[in-house]
Amino acid sequence: MRVLVATGAFQDLTSAQTGAAMARAWAEFGAQCAVVPIAETGQGFGRAWADLVQAGPTDWSDVEVFAADGGMALRFVDENPAEADEPSSSERLGVSVAALLARAEHDGLPLPELWLEVPAWTWGDGGAGFWHATRQCHARLRGLRLHLVTTSAQAGLQLTGLRGITAATMHTTGAHPGELLAADQRLVDWCTSMGDPALGTTQGAGAVGGLGAAVLALGGDIVTGPREIARHARLADSVQQADLVVTGYDELDFGSKGGDLVPVVTELAESAGRPVVALARHNWISARELRTMGVEQGYALQSEGQGEAEVLAADGITAACRTIAGTWHW
Incomplete structure (x- = not known):
């Protein structure tokens, strides 16, 4: 049997x-x-992937990273959000990814795939902080298979419009409709600046506070942990x-x-x-x-x-x- x-x-x-x-x-x-x-995001995805491909942990950064010839899995938790009077940003994740890419290149380690696991976040910047922090690495990111690992619920979110993250979050705070529309328009303009005005209404663009939009703009995809491990295994x-x-x-x-x-x-x-x-x-x-x-x-x-x-x-x-x-x- x-x-x-x-x-x-x-x-x-x-x-x-x-x-x-x-x-x-x-x-x-x-x-x-x-x-x-096999595991979901936030419940051991990186460790499960590492055990599957026999990847080892690294000491390259202040975030959890597993590396093997087949790629790397990075787990980032936004544990130090911005001050209450400052807008939260995905910049620190971008800094970590940029440092990771630089270290991999320095050590001559092949990096065909990169999985980003972000089980907790406070930002809603549409991935702007991440995008700017990795600007010097965009060609490198587009040249590999980039995956944002999240839940199926997050993978179905849009960034803008009636089903966007602004509509979902600002309605709960009782914001004025004018504020809501202005905030949503800023995200529409942001998607345009990344090269795709329709990106905001793409499924998955709203994942992880809008980080999905930046990942999609870089040619990556939005996946769930179990489906990604099922594919890889x-x-x-x-x-x-x-x-x-x-x-x-x-x-x-x-x-x-x-x-x-x-x-x-x-x-x-x-x-x-x-x-x-x-x-x-x-x-x-x-x-x-x-x-x-x-x-x-x-x-x-x-x-x-x-x-x-x-x-x-x-x-x-x-x-x-x-x-x-x-x-x-x-």
Whole structure:
């Protein structure tokens, strides 16, 4: 029997460690197991990508960067926003990227792809700060495959117009319509200055406070972590070779329904006609609802009485999976 494990991270473990712990339970029954680390932005995407391609961390900058011959993944969190009376800017991210490119060139490291993971931000500048800080590197950025890793919700945002970020944010603050229109026009003008007046209404341009617009203008794309790792790992091919697909999400509930991760796995499994078992520390979704999501069966690895503070270690995951593996084994 061949089992493919493609799971997110549980608590303090990485997605690779979580998957390996699950796979050990099936391996005890003699199954051939393959583990693909997979993660969302802000939930270990960079680490999962690094484990997938065997990339190592660098000490090149003050942000988290993993590097390998296949590219680099940079994780940036806007932890030091501007003062309250100053507009927030994506400039610091641009400075970090410019420094990263300079270091890679200095060390002769090939950089065919670059993934930018920004799980938290305070800016709404349409990527202007990033654009100006990387101006000397635009040719280099256009020459590689640039990806902004975000959530599916962010990937669908526009920058300008009625569905733009200005309309969404300023309405909630009770701003005057005139202010809203003026702010939106500034973003329209900004897109024009980047070379594409229609860029603002392009899907994904509003992602990450408008950083998506700058990334798109540089020839990049807006992706989600699970889909990007699935592409990079050729997960569809692995699913075709498996008899059973096991996925995992730290908490399965009606709000997230496995986030961006579980739907990617179930979509590939459904196309290949392979059954999917979903594992979680806690599962609040009924079997009927899980089946509508493409999951044959869902299991909680911790009982309801176990609190969030109780850590489920790797050995505990393996132990909790043994009964499940015994049921899903042939």
